Amino acid sequence: MTKSYQIAVLSGDGIGPEVVKETIKVLDAVSQTYVFELHYHNALIGAVAIDQANEPLPEHTIAVCKRTDAVLFGAIGDPKYDNDTNAAVRPEQGLLALRKELGLFANIRPVKAYNKLINQSPLKENIIQNTDLVIFRELISGIYFGQKSISADGRAASDLCSYSQDEIENIAHLAFQAADKRNKKLTLIDKANVLETSRLWRRVVQSLAAQYPTVEVEYMFVDNAAMQLILNPKQFDVILTENMFGDIISDEASVIGGSIGLLPSASIGTHTALFEPIHGSYPQAKGKGIANPIASILSGAMMLDHLGEHDAAEAIRDAVLHTINEGVLTPDLVKESTYSTTDVGNKIANHVRFRTGHRYQDNMTHSKSTII
Numbered sequence: 001m002t003k004s005y006q007i008a009v010l011s012g013d014g015i016g017p018e019v020v021k022e023t024i025k026v027l028d029a030v031s032q033t034y035v036f037e038l039h040y041h042n043a044l045i046g047a048v049a050i051d052q053a054n055e056p057l058p059e060h061t062i063a064v065c066k067r068t069d070a071v072l073f074g075a076i077g078d079p080k081y082d083n084d085t086n087a088a089v090r091p092e093q094g095l096l097a098l099r100k101e102l103g104l105f106a107n108i109r110p111v112k113a114y115n116k117l118i119n120q121s122p123l124k125e126n127i128i129q130n131t132d133l134v135i136f137r138e139l140i141s142g143i144y145f146g147q148k149s150i151s152a153d154g155r156a157a158s159d160l161c162s163y164s165q166d167e168i169e170n171i172a173h174l175a176f177q178a179a180d181k182r183n184k185k186l187t188l189i190d191k192a193n194v195l196e197t198s199r200l201w202r203r204v205v206q207s208l209a210a211q212y213p214t215v216e217v218e219y220m221f222v223d224n225a226a227m228q229l230i231l232n233p234k235q236f237d238v239i240l241t242e243n244m245f246g247d248i249i250s251d252e253a254s255v256i257g258g259s260i261g262l263l264p265s266a267s268i269g270t271h272t273a274l275f276e277p278i279h280g281s282y283p284q285a286k287g288k289g290i291a292n293p294i295a296s297i298l299s300g301a302m303m304l305d306h307l308g309e310h311d312a313a314e315a316i317r318d319a320v321l322h323t324i325n326e327g328v329l330t331p332d333l334v335k336e337s338t339y340s341t342t343d344v345g346n347k348i349a350n351h352v353r354f355r356t357g358h359r360y361q362d363n364m365t366h367s368k369s370t371i372i
């Protein structure tokens, strides 16, 4: 019997629907080649959900996500909320509530430098060449989810940052396991010289390290890490960090690859998993056909890995590499490019469809593909 998977599709706002459309095109192409079925179930989230259902995360959306095998997510966010600091309800609340509701505690963000794009990065070639790292970002705790308050006169505000040992252990185990399978180095990024929560992270990681004797553990303060990431990114293999530091350093790390439009992510939970590009809704690009769909398409590949369709996932990554090497790229990577979001999606889908069974060989020396 043909295997079939139910996929919740939450396209969201801005360029979300445009990049998700190309991802589904590529997923459909690969599912035909590798003979499995994907059934898509659309649901609302973000600003479109506020517009159509008066809330950023309708109950129906949660229900769809809980009864499907995986969630494909585009992006949320709209300038009309970004610039209204008094908005009672915001699109981002939808994404945060969904992550919490689905228990998506580990957000995995692989970063690598493609040889063909080495000159698209503002960083020097010898610094970034062969960079291959992965960020494990804690996703459902820390300052994002702590108690918030604002004083009656509106002149003071606070966001509580708190972590429990269990929350840290859950993601730390995943990060240690990934490091063990990769280059056997784990860097905990924290601010243990100042923050009590960071000192808890360090204690927990120190206590787990004995269970992973093959993994070298390094500790780095986040301010130094922000600098080291662009001074010498090759020193990193697996980065483990808390929610907000992970958010910030992953956007910074995207500069290594040449565009944030290349970086996928997987959010892993106890019952389900969600796959989304690390970028946002890029509202300035909405409807213009200039958004890079590769981050979303590679998130689709991570989704197939999660579903156990590893050959199909690898076929997508090969097709992306092929497309990059041919220079079929959106303007974020090639300034004068006339290739649109759809052109890039079509090219990747065609490569997948006509793939002969031979892995495409890049002329670069990096040792691993994007997955953990």
Ligand SMILES: NC(=O)c1ccc[n+]([C@@H]2O[C@H](COP(=O)([O-])OP(=O)(O)OC[C@H]3O[C@@H](n4cnc5c(N)ncnc54)[C@H](O)[C@@H]3O)[C@@H](O)[C@H]2O)c1
Pocket (backbone or CB within 6 Å): 015, 019, 074, 075, 076, 077, 078, 079, 082, 092, 095, 259, 260, 261, 276, 277, 278, 279, 280, 281, 282, 283, 284, 290, 291, 292, 293, 295, 332
């Ligand atoms: N996971 C998410 O849904 C998510 C993530 C980040 C930001 N947001 C939201 O998105 C909105 C815009 O936020 P922002 O401008 O800070 O971040 P953004 O990631 O949307 O865009 C920042 C810049 O990155 C580039 N960029 C982003 N995606 C790209 C793509 N696919 N192709 C080419 N270039 C791309 C553009 O130069 C853009 O100006 C806000 O409302 C924010 O809250 C949502």
Ligand SMILES: CC(C)[C@H](C(=O)O)[C@@H](O)C(=O)O
Pocket (backbone or CB within 6 Å): 077, 092, 095, 096, 247, 278, 280
């Ligand atoms: C939109 C926002 C809530 C989100 C985050 O901070 O987690 C985004 O920046 C991301 O990286 O997914």
Ligand SMILES: [Mg+2]
Pocket (backbone or CB within 6 Å): 247, 248, 251, 278
């Ligand atoms: Mg972010």
